Amino acid sequence: MHELNNDFELIRSFVDGNVSAFNRLVIKYQEKIYWHARRMSGNHLDADEIVQEVLLVLYKKLKTFEFKSSLYTWIYTITNTRSINYLKKRNLKNFFSLDEITNKKSDERDIIDDLESKQKLEKIENALQKLPIKQREVFVMRNYEELSYEEISQITGKTVGGLKANHFHALNKIKELLKNEK
Amino acid sequence: MKNNEEKYFHYLKGKMNSQEKMIFEDELNKSEELKIDFEKYKNLIHFIDETKNAEISKDYSESIVPNFRARLDGMDRNESYTKLKYVFVSLLIIIAGYFVALQNNGEKAQGTEQVLTTLSDEELNLIANDFYASDDLTKSLDDISSQKIDSIYAENLKSSVAESLDDINSNVILSKNNVADVDQYLSDSDIELIYSQLIEKKIL
Numbered sequence: 001m002h003e004l005n006n007d008f009e010l011i012r013s014f015v016d017g018n019v020s021a022f023n024r025l026v027i028k029y030q031e032k033i034y035w036h037a038r039r040m041s042g043n044h045l046d047a048d049e050i051v052q053e054v055l056l057v058l059y060k061k062l063k064t065f066e067f068k069s070s071l072y073t074w075i076y077t078i079t080n081t082r083s084i085n086y087l088k089k090r091n092l093k094n095f096f097s098l099d100e101i102t103n104k105k106s107d108e109r110d111i112i113d114d115l116e117s118k119q120k121l122e123k124i125e126n127a128l129q130k131l132p133i134k135q136r137e138v139f140v141m142r143n144y145e146e147l148s149y150e151e152i153s154q155i156t157g158k159t160v161g162g163l164k165a166n167h168f169h170a171l172n173k174i175k176e177l178l179k180n181e182k
Numbered sequence: 183m184k185n186n187e188e189k190y191f192h193y194l195k196g197k198m199n200s201q202e203k204m205i206f207e208d209e210l211n212k213s214e215e216l217k218i219d220f221e222k223y224k225n226l227i228h229f230i231d232e233t234k235n236a237e238i239s240k241d242y243s244e245s246i247v248p249n250f251r252a253r254l255d256g257m258d259r260n261e262s263y264t265k266l267k268y269v270f271v272s273l274l275i276i277i278a279g280y281f282v283a284l285q286n287n288g289e290k291a292q293g294t295e296q297v298l299t300t301l302s303d304e305e306l307n308l309i310a311n312d313f314y315a316s317d318d319l320t321k322s323l324d325d326i327s328s329q330k331i332d333s334i335y336a337e338n339l340k341s342s343v344a345e346s347l348d349d350i351n352s353n354v355i356l357s358k359n360n361v362a363d364v365d366q367y368l369s370d371s372d373i374e375l376i377y378s379q380l381i382e383k384k385i386l
Contacts, residue, residue: 111242114237117232120236124229143230144234171187175223
C-alpha cells in the first residue's frame with residue numbers, strides 16, 4: 001500500500017509539473033525494464049534502445065495512467081510490447097539487410113561487472129534467442145518474473161492454454177540447449 | 183512425459199500448502215521418471231535464478247535518465263524543425279502557385295492578342311459589324327481583355343458619338359451597360375473608328 005501511495009504521489013507530482021518525480025520513477029523501475037528488454041533482445045545495445053523507447057512512452061502516457069493495475073504491471077506490459085515490436089523490426093531489418101549482420105555482443109561495452117554472472121548470462125541469452133518470440137515471452141515472464149499463467153495472459157492478451165503450450169515447448173528446448181552447451 | 187511444470191513451479195516457489203506438498207513428494211518417491219524430470223526442471227530453475235542476480239554497472243545505471251533527457255531534448259528540437267519545414271514548404275508552394283497562375287493569365291492574354299492581330303481587315307469588319315461574331319470572339323477572351331474592350335468601347339462612344347446625338351439618345355446610350363446594345367445607334371464609320379482605336383491601344 002505504501003508503495004502504491006508512493007507511485008501515486010510520484011505520478012501526481014509529475015502531472016503537476018515536477019520533472020524530478022518522473023526521474024525518480026524511472027530510477028525505481030529502470031533495472032526491471034532493462035532486464036526484461038535484455039532477456040527478450042539478447043544483448044545490451046538493443047536492450048538499451050528498448051529502455052529508451054519505453055521511457056519515452058511512459059513520459060508521454062503517464063498522465064493517462066488510471067491505476068486499474070499496479071504501476072509495475074503497466075510498465076511491464078509496455079516494456080514487453082516495445083520489446084516484441086523492436087524484435088520484429090530487427091528481424092525484418094536483418095532479413096532485408098545486404099550487409100553482414102553485426103554481432104552486437106562483441107560491440108557492447110561491459111555492463112556486467114561479475115565475470116561468472118556474465119558467462120552464465122551469455123549461455124541463457126544464447127539459448128533464449130533460439131526460441132521463437134512467443135515462447136521466449138512466456139518463458140521469461142514465467143521463470144524470471146514468476147508470474148502465473150493468468151497474469152501472463154492479462155499482460156499479453158493470449159489464452160492460458162496457449163501460454164502453457166508455448167511454455168512447455170520453450171522449457172524442453174531450453175533444457176536441451178543448455179545440456180548441449182555443457 | 184506429461185506436462186508437470188505447474189506442479190514443479192508451485193512446489194519450488196512455495197505455493198503449495200502442506201497437504202499438496204506431501205502428495206507431490208509421495209508421487210516423486212513412487213516414480214523414477216517423475217523424479218528425473220523434476221530434477222532437470224529444478225537444475226534449470228536454479229541456473230536461471232543465478233542469472234537473475236547479475237547486476238548492471240553503476241555507470242550504465244546512472245546514465246539511463248540523462249540519456250533519456252538528452253534524447254527528449256533532441257526530439258523537441260527535431261519537432262520544431264519539422265514544423266518549420268512544413269511551414270516553409272507550404273509557403274513555397276503557395277508562392278509558386280501564385281506565379282504559375284500569373285503566368286497562365288499572361289499567356290492567355292498574349293495568345294488572344296496574337297490571334298486577333300492575325301485576322302484580316304475583312305474578318306475584323308465582320309466582327310465589328312456582326313454582333314454574333316463579336317460575341318463569339320469575346321467568349322474566347324478572358325475577363326480582363328473583355329472588360330478592357332468594353333471600357334474603351336464605351337469611352338469612345340462617349341467622345342465620338344455623343345456630339346452627333348441629341349441629348350435624349352445620348353443619355354440612353356451612355357446608361358446602357360451592354361455595349362453591344364448601342365450598336366444600333368452607330369454608323370459603320372463610327373464602328374470602324376472605335377475598332378481601329380482598340381487595335382491602336384493594343385487591346386486587339
